[in-house]
Amino acid sequence: MLRSFRKAETMKSQVLFLFLLSLLRGAISQQIQYSIPEELDKGSWVGNLAKDLRLSVQEWPARKLRISAEDFFSVRAENGDLLVSGRIDREKICGRKSECAVEFEMVADNPMTIFHVSVAIQDINDNAPRFIAKSIDLEISELALPGVKFPLDSAQDADVDGNSLKKYFISHNEHFSLSMKESPDGSKYPELLLEKPLDREQQNSHHLILTAMDGGDPPLSGTTLIRIQVTDANDNAPVFSQDTYRVSLQENVPWGTSVLHVMATDQDEGINAEITYAFLNAPATTSLLFILNPNTGDITTNGTLDFEETSRYMLGVEAKDGGVHTAHCNVQIEIVDENDNAPEVTFMSFSNQIPEGSDLGTVIALIKVQDQDSEQNGLVTCYVQEEVPFKLESTSKNYYKLVIDGALDREQKAEYNVTIAATDKGKPALFSSTSVTLYIRDVNDNAPVFHQATYVVHVAENNPPGASIAHVSASDPDLGPNGHVSYSIVASDLEPRALSSYVSVNPQSGVVFAQRAFDHEQLRAFQLTLQARDHGSPALSSNVSLRVLVGDRNDNAPRVLYPALGPDGSALFDTVPRAAQPGYLVTKVVAVDADSGHNAWLSYHVLQASEPGLFSVGLRTGEVRTARALGDRDAARQRLLVAVRDGGQPPLSATATLLLVFADSLQEALPDLSDQPAPSDPQAELQFYLVVALALISVLFLLAVILAVALHLRRSSSPAAWGCFKPGLCVKSAPGVLPHYSEGTLPYSYNLCVASQSAKTEFNFHNVTLETAPPGDLLGEDPSMDIGTSNEDPQIACDSSFSHHVSFCRLN
Secondary structure, X not given: OHHHHHHHHHHHHHHHHHHHHHHHHHHOOOOEEEEEEOOOOOOOEEEEHHHXXXXXXXXHHHHOOEEOOOOOEEEOOOOOEEEEOOOOOHHHHHOOOXXXXXXXXEEEOOOOEEEEEEEEEEOOOOOOOEEOOOEEEEEEEOOOOOOOEEEOOOEEOOOOHHHOEEEEEEOOOOOEEEEEEEOOOOOEEEEEEEOOOOOOOOOOXXXXXXXXXXXXOOOOEEEEEEEEEEEOOOOOOOEEOOOEEEEEEEOOOOOOOEEEEOOEEOOOOHHHHOOEEEEEOOOHHHHHHEEEOOOOOEEEEOOOOOOOOOOEEEEEEEEEOOOOOEEEEEEEEEEEOOOOOOOEEEEEEEOOEEEOOOOOOXXXXXXXXXXXXXXXXXXXXXXXXXXXXXXXXEOOOOEEEEEEOOOOOOOOOOEEEEEEEEEEOOOOOOEEEEEEEEEEEOOOOOOOEEOOOEEEEEEEOOOOOOOEEEEOOEEOOOOHHHHOEEEXXXXXXXXXXXXXXXXXXXXOOOEEEEOOOOOOOOOOEEEEEEEEEEOOOOOOEEEEEXXXXXXXXXXXXOEEEEOOEOOOOOEOEEEEOOOOOOOOEEEEOEEEOOOOHHHHOOEEEEEEEOOOOOEEEOOOOOEEEEOOOOOOXXXXXXXXXXEEEOOOOOOOEEEEEEEEEEOOOHHHHHXXXXXXXXXXXXXXXXXXXXXXXXXXXXXXXXXHHHHHHHHHHHHHOOOOOOOOOOOOOOOOOOXXXXXXXXXOOOOOOOOOOOOOOOOOOOOOEEXXXXXXXXXXXXXXXXXXXXXXXXXXXXOEXXXXXXXXXXXXXXXX
């Protein structure tokens, strides 16, 4: 029968649920309500949360749905059914409250959402009325008049409403009947009514069965035995001053605090007027909290009164005289709430790893705040204590969301200690707080930053290949791979193919290496664009410019451009007028140095001179000028050795040999040119002296022989005729400009002649006819000239058509 009743109740709950669902379809986010009878079997179906919350079953694992009433209910993940998971005893959960419901929350993540669910627990008639005492003993005087009422112990029924205690009745007896009274709290208790007078002598006791019955279907009942002892006369019963005593008492009052004083009077005298007091039908918990003085009627506390456990106590007090008469009254004690419970802060859902840069309003945690006190004492204000980029937003029923209220940058602050404080509105207000640590998770939001805006390095040329020439460094405040930096070369003003042969960069350290020795004269500077890239996803990068300046070293000696050497390697001649005054510009030594800067700063010095002090050389210009006028004792032919020295350390140098001839014209200069000594070579001179010594001995011997032969011939014949020999060598020089001379040098055209005779030999120029002209160029390898044999000096004839050429002959 009970099973069929439960099925009927289940059907009712389903019908009620469908009705409620139609009403709440538009407001499903507020609260889902179900109704079930108590004491359902474990696994019984309550409702389908997935359907009622309009959630797909497939998204349940990702949403991490969970409920806060796991002792009573569970959710089947396969279909979203809400099932009974434990015993649901309405009387244990709600006591004697007329309405009973289990309210819980279902929390979902991604996004964070809370659903309120209320399951109304319907009472079933599972508790029969029960008398505390197994029997009720009464003593009634035989003088009691009909109509006298005797209060009886009431039965207790844990069920409520229709299933609660409804009526009492007793077994049939002609002397007694039963009536019912209702106490201020709504409970019913029976009174025994005397219908006919008692005669102790006829019957000194009566036994009645008292039955209490509830209103369930089927009804349940409980019984107790009433034993009535008929006593002798005591015709006045005690009377209380009030039928119901009411008092208000603060919770948490100390033990022994006086509650109130009940008083009853009896008009009898002597022992029949002596009244004693006792609790009537007091529950065990109540009798432990209060003490009733049996003689004075004073009620005092005997324990701690807690408003949150029980806000009202109903006590029954019985006054009994020395005889058999009794009186009853009720004591109603109202417990006044005090602000003795601090608010409680509970994190229902919480995520302590927050990506930096998260959007404002992102939900971090779901917080529940509750206070067990009532009214103003239970009103709670919740807030965040610190100045942090988070705030609380109220949702419903003391629920708050902790959301982001400011920009989160892990590089500025990696974690936050957030204290959630709750304060009620009691007097004095009570306070509680809970602290949590929120960690900011790194996001690749910072590109590497070089420590310098640009880099400029100086590298001396001729550096060893593989040497480190620069070090670039970039920092990234991100963590892990987001902050790990690699370096590379992304651009250069060098040829792409040649770049790898010049430089490379270590991708880990940022050290730039030279792959070859640099030459300042070939490459004075080049520019690289280096990139620093982190390992985030997506990766971030930044570029920096590195300019490499190749410094000069003194690795190139000066090179003399002027005066240049002749085709045969001999030095050429410059002519100086004999009347040249001091400071006359004779010539200019022109030299260049491939180096730069101080290493190419040239200075000119006279190393050797035939006549010291006759010429001076400009230290920086290389200009050769006369220092004084030519003296009579000065030779007409001068040799000047000039050194060109650069400014490097150590300095490098080159030399230039100047052959200078003082003459007013070329014809005047030719005799001096014929005496030009050959360049001296120490080794050659040594060999020359050896040969001369041998030749001198031979010559002395030959002279003796020739002298003898000559003497002999002179005596025997006339003088022989002298032969004339033709010239053996002629060289010409055409006017021209030396190649590779630099600006500021002095271009000259020179006519050079070399003669093998002494300086006294004279060269007379005359016009020659075409018949006597040489067949080829005078500067050819085999020039032809006619030399006459006479007592006069030999003369050299040159065609006037070759006036721009100068020819000379070596005379043997």
